[in-house]
Amino acid sequence: MSPPPLPNDIIQHVLANLPVKQIYLLRGVNRDWYSIHEHAIKQHLSFSDSKVLVRLGPSSKAKDPKFSIALDCVAFDPETRIFTFKPIANSNPIYCNARHLRQVKILYSEWIGIDAKIHNGIDVSMNSTNSTSDFGNYNLSPHEIYRYARVKFHHNYVEAVQKYYYLEETPGNGEEISTYLGDYDMILKCHLKDSVVLSEEDISDVEYFDSLSHISSFNVDFLQVRTSWLISGTTTRILPTNFHSKIYSSRYDLLNHILQKDIQKYNLYSPKVMKWILSDYMINDQQTIQLCRYLNETKGDFTIRDKFQWELEAKNIKKQIMWKYSFIARFFCDPENSQDAFEQILDKFVRAEEDEKAKGNV
Numbered sequence: 001m002s003p004p005p006l007p008n009d010i011i012q013h014v015l016a017n018l019p020v021k022q023i024y025l026l027r028g029v030n031r032d033w034y035s036i037h038e039h040a041i042k043q044h045l046s047f048s049d050s051k052v053l054v055r056l057g058p059s060s061k062a063k064d065p066k067f068s069i070a071l072d073c074v075a076f077d078p079e080t081r082i083f084t085f086k087p088i089a090n091s092n093p094i095y096c097n098a099r100h101l102r103q104v105k106i107l108y109s110e111w112i113g114i115d116a117k118i119h120n121g122i123d124v125s126m127n128s129t130n131s132t133s134d135f136g137n138y139n140l141s142p143h144e145i146y147r148y149a150r151v152k153f154h155h156n157y158v159e160a161v162q163k164y165y166y167l168e169e170t171p172g173n174g175e176e177i178s179t180y181l182g183d184y185d186m187i188l189k190c191h192l193k194d195s196v197v198l199s200e201e202d203i204s205d206v207e208y209f210d211s212l213s214h215i216s217s218f219n220v221d222f223l224q225v226r227t228s229w230l231i232s233g234t235t236t237r238i239l240p241t242n243f244h245s246k247i248y249s250s251r252y253d254l255l256n257h258i259l260q261k262d263i264q265k266y267n268l269y270s271p272k273v274m275k276w277i278l279s280d281y282m283i284n285d286q287q288t289i290q291l292c293r294y295l296n297e298t299k300g301d302f303t304i305r306d307k308f309q310w311e312l313e314a315k316n317i318k319k320q321i322m323w324k325y326s327f328i329a330r331f332f333c334d335p336e337n338s339q340d341a342f343e344q345i346l347d348k349f350v351r352a353e354e355d356e357k358a359k360g361n362v
Contacts, residue, residue, distance in 0.1 A: 008036050008039070011036060011040070012036055012039045012040040012043050013043060015036075015037075015040035015043075015044075016040050016041075016043035016044040016046075016047050016048075017044075017047070018040075018044070019044075019110065020041055020044060020045075020050075020110055020230055020231055021231045023037055023040050023041050023044060024037060024041070024227060024230075024231050026040075037227075038076065038078075038081060038227055039076070039078075041076075041083075041227060041230070042073065042076040042083065045073035045083070046073065048110075050073075050108065050109050050110050051070045051071055051072060051085075051088070051108075051109045052070070052071040052073075052085045052106065052107065052108050052109070052223055053068050053069070053070055053071070053106070053107045053108075053109065054068065054069045054071065054104065054105075054106050054188070054190075054220050054223070055067055055068045055104070055105045055106075055107065056068075056094050056096055056100050056101065056103065056104060056105075056218055057096060057100035057103055066094070066095075067094055067096060067100070068094070069087055069091055069093075069094060069218075069219070069220050070087070070088050070091065071085035071086055071087055071088065071220060071223055072085060072086065072087075072088050073085050074086050080248065081226060081227070081245070082224050082225065082226060082247060082248075083224065083225050083226075083227070083230070084222055084223070084224050085222065085223040085224075085225070086220070086221075086222050086223075087219070087220050093191075093193075093217040093218060093219040094217065094218040094219070095196060095215055095216070095217055096215070096216060096217075096218065097214070097215065097216070098170065098194065098214060098215075098216045099333065099334060100216075101167060101170050101192060101216055101218060102166050102167050102170060102332070102333045102334070103164055103165075103166060103329060103332075103333050104164065104165045104166065104167060104181065104188075105164055105165070106165060106186070106188065106223070108229075108230055164329060165181045165183070165188075166181070166303075166305060166332050166333070167179060167181055167190075167192075168181070168270065168271055168303055169192075169271050170192060170194075170216075171192045171193060171194040171216070172194065173194060173195065174194055174195045175193075175194050176191075176192070176193045176194070177191075177192050178190070178191050178192075178221065179192065179271045180269075180271045180274035180275060180278075181269065181271070181274075182247070182268075182269040182274050183229070183269065184244045184246055184247070185225060185226040185228045185229040185232075185244045185245055185246065185247050186223070186224070186225045186226070186229045186247060187223070187224050187225075187247055187248070187274055187277070187278065188220065188222075188223045188224075189220075189221040189222055189223075189278070190218060190219060190220050190221060191218075191219045191220075191221055192216060192217070192218055192219075193216060193217045194214075194216050195214060195215070195216075196215045196216060196217045224247065225247070226244070226245040226246075226247050227245065228244040228245045229244075232244070248277050248278070251276075251277045251278075252268070252277065254282075254283075255273070255276065255277070258283050258288065258292065259292060259295065262292065262296055263292070263295050263296060263300060265300050266295050266300035266301060266302075267300055267301045267302045267303065267306060270295075270301040272291060272294060272295075272301065273291070273295075273301070276288065276291050304332070304335050304342065305332055307342075308322070308328075308332075308342070308345075308346065309322070311346055312349075315350060317350070317353060321353075322349060325349060325352060327345065327348065327349075328345070328349065331345050
């Protein structure tokens with residue numbers, strides 16, 4: 001079935017009123033629908049005022065607006081099929097203790113909440129505060145209660161396995177740096193500054209800081225994503241790998257070609273790699289030669305998190321479920337100062353999963 005015989009801009013305008021996931025499904029109809037679905041998504045992002053939220057620190061801190069930056073979609077490149085988000089106008093950096101810089105959560109606003117309501121308008125979205133005890137004043141059918149239970153289960157499960165990102169580079173004493181973090185279909189560039197001098201207005205919020213003597217700032221330059229990232233939700237890696245569209249795939253192909261003789265495997269999301277991916281450097285440029293030398297010297301620039309995931313896969317444990325344990329997040333935030341060694345954390349995780357299976361919760 002082809003789109004109706006109307007100009008594409010009118011069709012895209014109509015489609016923009018649908019949720020992103022429903023627009024995305026049209027790509028599978030035929031080539032005509034495929035060619036317009038991402039343009040319709042771009043219009044949806046503008047019309048619906050949907051935003052991306054970048055949050056710092058553990059969940060208890062990240063839910064506070066002072067630890068979040070909202071991003072608007074500012075562009076869509078049809079050639080690379082990449083959406084670019086930047087901070088909303090007049091937004092401020094996040095001021096925090098240095099230890100909060102590493103842990104980052106990136107959320108698309110349409111992931112938060114489920115558009116499902118049941119009898120008499122009771123909100124059963126993920127943000128709902130209703131509990132089953134609220135049903136005393138309503139004559140609900142078993143089917144309606146079942147629907148509510150499924151939504152609450154989905155919320156709790158997503159909260160358990162949602163993915164955190166970790167900045168691999170943070171500024172030293174008094175430093176100011178730009179760095180990157182990424183995933184298969186996403187790249188974020190951010191700006192970090194250490195030992196920030198706070199204004200009087202910021203100092204009034206002293207309760208947000210453990211010590212005013214060492215405050216850092218975090219700001220987002222831009223976030224670039226493919227469509228698959230927008231609709232994948234927080235549990236990205238649960239979806240099939242072939243579902244995701246690799247960001248800057250041609251640049252990664254070029255780097256793989258350059259490295260093929262010397263390096264078989266490397267950290268695709270190393271800040272130095274992503275900086276090269278976003279550049280125009282070619283095979284004989286000095287920056288390319290320096291990157292190859294660096295990856296060779298570091299044996300691929302892998303992180304302790306990569307090694308932990310390899311260990312899980314070797315034990316036939318899905319790596320995405322490690323995020324449901326808070327002690328994992330704490331370890332990755334500051335592994336050098338952790339009371340437990342890498343092997344102890346791994347053993348603790350494996351035993352926790354075995355206990356869950358024994359209880360029938362997995």
